[in-house]
Amino acid sequence: MLKVDNGLYIVWKVYQRRVESIGGKLDLVVKYIHYSWEEKSKFFKALSYILKLCVTLAHFIRYRPKVVILQLPPTPLLYLGWLYCKLSGATLVADCHNAMIQSFWVKWPLVSKMLAAPTSVLVHNEQVLDSAHQIGINAVVIRDPLPETSNLEDSVEKWGLEKDGYVLVPWNFAPDEPLEEFAEAARLTPHIQYVSTWFVERLSSHLRNSMPENILFTGFLEADDFNCLFANAGAVLSLTTREGTQSSAASEAISFEIPLVLSDIDTARKLYKDAPVFVQNTPISIVKGIETALKNRPVLRKKLAELKVTMDEELNAELTTLIKLLNLNCKNI
Structure with a gap:
């Protein structure tokens, strides 16, 4: 024991x-x-x-x-x-x-x-x-804590990618993710490279066979590789059809200060203010949001950096309450 x-x-x-x-x-x-x-x-x-x-x-x-x-x-x-x-x-x-x-x-x-x-x-x-x-x-x-962002690789060449030259799509192919709308948005933007980081087996054979060629499926990645792809992305896309969803990718994008494109739901608006680019779950809206994020990277990164400070303070207060509730002995808060 x-x-x-x-x-x-x-x-x-x-x-x-x-x-x-x-x-x-x-x-x-x-x-x-x-x-x-x-x-x-x-x-x-x-x-x-x-x-x-x-x-x-x-x-x-x-x-x-x-x-x-x-x-x-x-x-x-x-x-x-x-x-x-x-x-x-x-x-x-x-x-x-x-x-x-x-x-x-x-x-x-x-x-x-x-x-x-x-x-x-x-x-x-x-x-x-x-x-x-x-x-x-x-x-x-x-709330979801913001991950650590130290000791990251700055090369994505092993995936055939360039720094800031792709949109990361860190989904898990859940029922609330508008996969068909995303696929159509990718077809409308053949000049943009998309990178998906989940088990491709989770996709139905119909969706798997219909995905456009500008989507790279890496499969599940270990933390170091995933962090490397995240930190070097030009933008991050995280969509949901379900109100109340707090995207893990949003917390990661804020921590890495990577421009973020999110579905326009009340939960995201309340949590992240005006730091992300908000879109409807339609191909045209998704395309416009991605293009906006890529064109306005400096402004969006500044907003994310400011939001990161506020979110860290709020989370530490919440965790302090939990530590007292459970009578834990913690040195990291």
Whole structure:
């Protein structure tokens, strides 16, 4: 058995910038549980949950954490984490993405009971907080931390790219991302290089075969390569059709000070003010937004730098509240 001073952060994904940042600031042991083959289909995804439950249980037995933080969804992870905390007396923290609160995951049996006190529930922004309150869940807001941006490579030649010469599209091909509209926007701008950084297997065969040639699919990248592509991009495109979504790519773009093109939703307007370029989820609007971002890089980078200072201050205040709530001993805040 290994002792963990502050707690264990369990994530059933390959990587999450939010987890890395919060885990680092709170001195948590972070465990990712993911298999590349699970991205091939919904059947394999469901099958992977069986293995992930076993691995998660092994982590609980090995570390015996007094604080357990679970990134949700999926709901099966909540069931196991809640049971462990109930039996061991550990404190349970549910770090809920908006999909956990606003979609079918929260409708699974007993979820409302498990997300009630004494469980601490974290959400990403005030809009998701309102959604949680509407279904009787009390929560606190912890925004996505801004990642560290030191020790970055400045060469993207191994991908056949030039610095500032491409638009980064760091999506995960989720249902709320307007993929067909993006593909059409790329067709309308054959002179612009786009770079996608997720598992291409997640795309349907129809979409995969219809993507224009000016989109480069790198597949999933390790953190150093991903950071390198981000820091050297001319602009970043992050789109969603779902209100309440706080884009991880937005936090990364702000940290790297890379011009950002976002879907025009209330959540993004409230979080990021006038620092991004806002667009509608239509091909023509997306094209205009990308062209605006590329033409106005100095002005937009200055706005992002100013926003970064404000967001860091707000996040540190939120994390300080969480540290007191969980009685953690942290040296990084």
